[in-house]
Amino acid sequence: MAKVWIDSETSIEVEAADGVNAVSLTVDDKEIIVSAGQTILEAVQRVDGIGNIPALCNHPAVKPYGACRICTVEVSEDGGSKFKFVASCLYPVKNGLIVKTNTEKIRKLRKGIIELMLARSPNVKRIQELAEEYGVEEPRFVLGDQDCILCGLCVRACQEIMGKSAISLVNRGIYREVAAPFYAYELTEECIGCGDCAFVCPTGAIKMGDDGRPILPKVKIPYGEIEALMKKEATSPS
Amino acid sequence: MVEQVRKLLEKRVESVAELEKLRQSILDKKDSSRICISVCGGTACRASGSEAVVEAFVDEIERRELQVQVEMKETGCHGFCERGPLVVIEPKKIFYQQVKPEDVAEIIAETVMGGKVIERLLYVDPASGEKITYESDVPFYKRQTRTIFGANGEIDPTNIEDYIASGGYSALSKVLTGMKPQEVVDEIKKSGLRGRGGGGFPTGRKWQSCLDAKADIKYTICNADEGDPGAYQDRSLLEGNPHSVLEGMIIGAFTIGSHQGYIYVRNEYPLAVEHARIAIEQATDYGLLGENILGSGFDLKVTINKGGGAFVCGESSALMASLEGKIGEPKAKYVHMSEKGLWDSPSLLNNVKTWANISLIINKGADWFSKIGTTGSKGTMIFSLVGNINNTGLVEVPMGITLREMIFDIGGGIPNGKKFKAVQTGGPSGGCIPEQFLDTPVDFDELTKLGSMMGSGGMIVMDEDTCMVDVAKYFVEFLKGESCGKCTPCREGINRMSEILSRITQGKGKREDLDTLEDLAGILSAGALCALGQTAANPVMSTLRYFRDEYLAHIEQKKCPAGVCRELIRYSIDPDKCEGCLRCLRACPTGAITGEKREPHILNQGLCIKCGACYDVCKFNAVIRQ
Numbered sequence: 001m002a003k004v005w006i007d008s009e010t011s012i013e014v015e016a017a018d019g020v021n022a023v024s025l026t027v028d029d030k031e032i033i034v035s036a037g038q039t040i041l042e043a044v045q046r047v048d049g050i051g052n053i054p055a056l057c058n059h060p061a062v063k064p065y066g067a068c069r070i071c072t073v074e075v076s077e078d079g080g081s082k083f084k085f086v087a088s089c090l091y092p093v094k095n096g097l098i099v100k101t102n103t104e105k106i107r108k109l110r111k112g113i114i115e116l117m118l119a120r121s122p123n124v125k126r127i128q129e130l131a132e133e134y135g136v137e138e139p140r141f142v143l144g145d146q147d148c149i150l151c152g153l154c155v156r157a158c159q160e161i162m163g164k165s166a167i168s169l170v171n172r173g174i175y176r177e178v179a180a181p182f183y184a185y186e187l188t189e190e191c192i193g194c195g196d197c198a199f200v201c202p203t204g205a206i207k208m209g210d211d212g213r214p215i216l217p218k219v220k221i222p223y224g225e226i227e228a229l230m231k232k233e234a235t236s237p238s
Numbered sequence: 239m240v241e242q243v244r245k246l247l248e249k250r251v252e253s254v255a256e257l258e259k260l261r262q263s264i265l266d267k268k269d270s271s272r273i274c275i276s277v278c279g280g281t282a283c284r285a286s287g288s289e290a291v292v293e294a295f296v297d298e299i300e301r302r303e304l305q306v307q308v309e310m311k312e313t314g315c316h317g318f319c320e321r322g323p324l325v326v327i328e329p330k331k332i333f334y335q336q337v338k339p340e341d342v343a344e345i346i347a348e349t350v351m352g353g354k355v356i357e358r359l360l361y362v363d364p365a366s367g368e369k370i371t372y373e374s375d376v377p378f379y380k381r382q383t384r385t386i387f388g389a390n391g392e393i394d395p396t397n398i399e400d401y402i403a404s405g406g407y408s409a410l411s412k413v414l415t416g417m418k419p420q421e422v423v424d425e426i427k428k429s430g431l432r433g434r435g436g437g438g439f440p441t442g443r444k445w446q447s448c449l450d451a452k453a454d455i456k457y458t459i460c461n462a463d464e465g466d467p468g469a470y471q472d473r474s475l476l477e478g479n480p481h482s483v484l485e486g487m488i489i490g491a492f493t494i495g496s497h498q499g500y501i502y503v504r505n506e507y508p509l510a511v512e513h514a515r516i517a518i519e520q521a522t523d524y525g526l527l528g529e530n531i532l533g534s535g536f537d538l539k540v541t542i543n544k545g546g547g548a549f550v551c552g553e554s555s556a557l558m559a560s561l562e563g564k565i566g567e568p569k570a571k572y573v574h575m576s577e578k579g580l581w582d583s584p585s586l587l588n589n590v591k592t593w594a595n596i597s598l599i600i601n602k603g604a605d606w607f608s609k610i611g612t613t614g615s616k617g618t619m620i621f622s623l624v625g626n627i628n629n630t631g632l633v634e635v636p637m638g639i640t641l642r643e644m645i646f647d648i649g650g651g652i653p654n655g656k657k658f659k660a661v662q663t664g665g666p667s668g669g670c671i672p673e674q675f676l677d678t679p680v681d682f683d684e685l686t687k688l689g690s691m692m693g694s695g696g697m698i699v700m701d702e703d704t705c706m707v708d709v710a711k712y713f714v715e716f717l718k719g720e721s722c723g724k725c726t727p728c729r730e731g732i733n734r735m736s737e738i739l740s741r742i743t744q745g746k747g748k749r750e751d752l753d754t755l756e757d758l759a760g761i762l763s764a765g766a767l768c769a770l771g772q773t774a775a776n777p778v779m780s781t782l783r784y785f786r787d788e789y790l791a792h793i794e795q796k797k798c799p800a801g802v803c804r805e806l807i808r809y810s811i812d813p814d815k816c817e818g819c820l821r822c823l824r825a826c827p828t829g830a831i832t833g834e835k836r837e838p839h840i841l842n843q844g845l846c847i848k849c850g851a852c853y854d855v856c857k858f859n860a861v862i863r864q
Contacts, residue, residue, distance in 0.1 A: 066570050067725050069765045085764045090570040105764075112761040116730035140754050141734050150723065169565070169723075172548070174733045176723030 040088035057151035147205035154197035166191035280315025288323035294342035314478015390478035409597035428604035430616035435589030438682035451584035456496035462503035466665030469696035480517035486593030499540040549720035568768035611637035615681035626701035656701035664693030667773035669780025705802035713777035728771030813838035815860035822852035
């Protein structure tokens with residue numbers, strides 16, 4: 001018999017029925033029983049009032065991706081003697097798992113990640129809200145002005161839901177951005193104008209244009225700089 | 239066509255017994271008194287002009303019609319790259335270094351025909367000043383234990399018969415005829431072999447979980463996507479002895495029940511790609527790859543996949559994404575790749591060096607292997623010794639050797655009488671280890687304790703003229719360019735670290751910057767998705783730990799103690815020492831130095847771009863760097 005929390009106030013005593021593929025795990029000192037095969041984030045979101053996990057790059061309609069990292073939690077697989085940081089949107093629930101969603105360490109980590117996000121996208125409302133929640137005031141870094149946080153939801157929605165690939169993430173590191181095939185900023189016929197990308201975008205970086213097609217986030221690296229970059233790469237000895 | 243097929247069938251070895259027969263017939267054909275000239279054809283020696291030397295030898299042997307008496311071989315990398323092109327003359331193994339095509343006629347006439355040693359081409363031991371005739375007496379080689387790298391200098395990598403003659407594919411025979419998969423895994427486990435790619439994960443455990451994984455399709459992968467700056471040991475092994483890697487892969491594939499293998503190799507390694515391709519072709523012709531290997535009923539196909547040049551694709555999940563034809567981005571490994579890897583099938587991925595160790599362990603036994611090394615790290619490791627070191631090259635040493643032995647005894651110490659400052663191990667994600675830890679035994683755990691890591695075996699030695707802040711900046715910038723950009727901590731965090739470090743090297747740093755760097759390091763190690771990001775702060779944290787005063791000198795005194803950071807140094811000419819020789823005046827690219835002959839020169843600070851050309855050419859120490 002296990003005491004199971006249906007939400008933060010109510011608990012019931014249950015026993016897993018034979019043949020039901022269920023796992024029981026502890027989230028912030030409360031034991032929950034959930035069906036196997038889901039991630040910690042999914043499980044926690046299904047039980048009201050249990051756990052506190054923010055997430056930006058996760059959406060129930062597409063596969064988890066693990067890019068924003070603010071859903072990071074601490075887990076222990078050995079009964080609580082050793083904890084490690086994992087992305088809850090990807091980590092599968094397991095029997096006996098101990099999950100902590102809001103410890104001081106995690107809040108510090110999230111605060112740090114949010115500070116980095118806020119420095120990149122100081123004008124995005126969702127990031128500002130998170131910054132307030134986690135006590136980030138002024139980022140210690142030079143501010144950028146990007147709306148896109150590169151969560152990749154638009155690209156995944158286009159591919160996974162619509163079966164299209166009208167947009168993709170191109171380039172590496174801080175030069176990464178959302179673009180149409182061949183690094184173009186004009187969308188090709190592959191785009192059917194469904195608006196999925198704009199709908200899932202958590203920051204409003206993609207908007208639908210008057211012609212019924214989405215407008216990709218504005219070009220952040222001027223073409224000149226890309227050219228210079230490519231030239232530099234071509235001549236560098238590596 | 240028929241002729242070709244017939245030839246092919248002739249070569250094909252149908253059973254283990256036939257392989258032994260073939261080996262014997264190759265050995266019988268070998269005349270032990272025959273002189274063999276082996277020229278190093280590794281990439282480093284090729285860069286020093288070894289191909290012209292090879293051509294000269296071929297021409298000279300033809301001209302003198304010596305083809306019968308003299309065998310000529312272009313081998314893989316011998317390791318002593320500093321002294322290339324290298325020539326070794328067997329059977330006595332006379333060792334010639336820095337050989338030029340002009341020397342070839344003399345070598346043939348004097349050494350090969352006359353049996354005399356050419357003094358001029360011998361290696362001089364800088365410590366004793368003595369000339370050394372034989373390869374095995376060279377201190378650089380003497381202290382090494384070349385179990386997997388030794389054959390490089392003896393076999394022609396494009397000729398499978400050379401490998402077979404040296405006992406090649408006998409481990410495969412042993413496995414195919416007498417060992418059950420579990421027995422192979424047990425042997426690897428018992429040997430204590432740990433992955434040579436960087437993580438040091440116990441190889442036996444990886445094999446076990448791949449063997450236990452239930453799936454119809456499994457994959458075997460060789461990770462040859464070596465990308466650390468200054469590291470080239472995987473490259474040299476794949477170039478110099480591709481069959482040893484292939485044999486390991488076949489054994490691994492047989493053990494876990496995989497029928498498709500991939501070698502993921504950098505496109506920037508053309509010779510490694512070529513030699514791997516030839517090795518696969520020849521092994522297939524000889525029936526060691528393909529269908530019904532050695533008559534055992536086991537099939538394996540190995541395909542080469544060339545990497546597109548992303549450092550992050552050396553990370554196993556990114557490598558597999560790239561193999562699948564997707565963007566080379568890592569994914570979470572909460573379920574191991576050995577259970578769910580390439581196309582979601584169990585995948586056995588090992589580094590080039592790990593694969594090369596397999597046949598040795600099978601042949602010589604786990605007990606032999608586990609005698610070499612330390613408690614936690616068994617066997618040998620190949621390091622690439624580069625940077626401010628006399629003997630640049632690849633060294634294979636038993637685990638547990640001290641850094642001091644490696645750098646001073648094998649590496650020959652620091653050039654130009656400079657002092658040792660630090661050694662950077664483990665590639666861009668490794669750390670810098672200062673002088674006080676030179677007696678640390680080198681193994682997986684000890685290096686981690688010092689805030690660095692073993693990595694793939696890169697070792698960059700730095701002398702007193704190195705600025706540690708600049709070094710940290712270099713590695714962080716490398717990682718900034720190579721971060722795939724998927725997760726926030728790595729993409730944004732490394733970029734911000736690089737910003738801060740640039741500021742510090744320009745004299746614009748603040749005391750709080752050091753705390754910010756430490757915060758960023760914490761975010762990276764706890765929050766980043768893959769090992770690239772998780773370890774990205776190592777160069778910064780290790781230099782902060784051991785060379786904090788240097789950071790503080792940049793920040794508080796606006797000084798670069800090593801005289802590297804341009805914004806913080808100033809050149810001037812000491813009029814008392816200047817002899818007016820005009821050397822610096824001519825070397826200055828901007829015309830900042832003026833003066834008459836035999837009169838003290840004057841440096842115009844406004845025009846000076848601080849390139850240091852004057853400093854380097856001055857023979858009277860009259861140029862002052864502050």
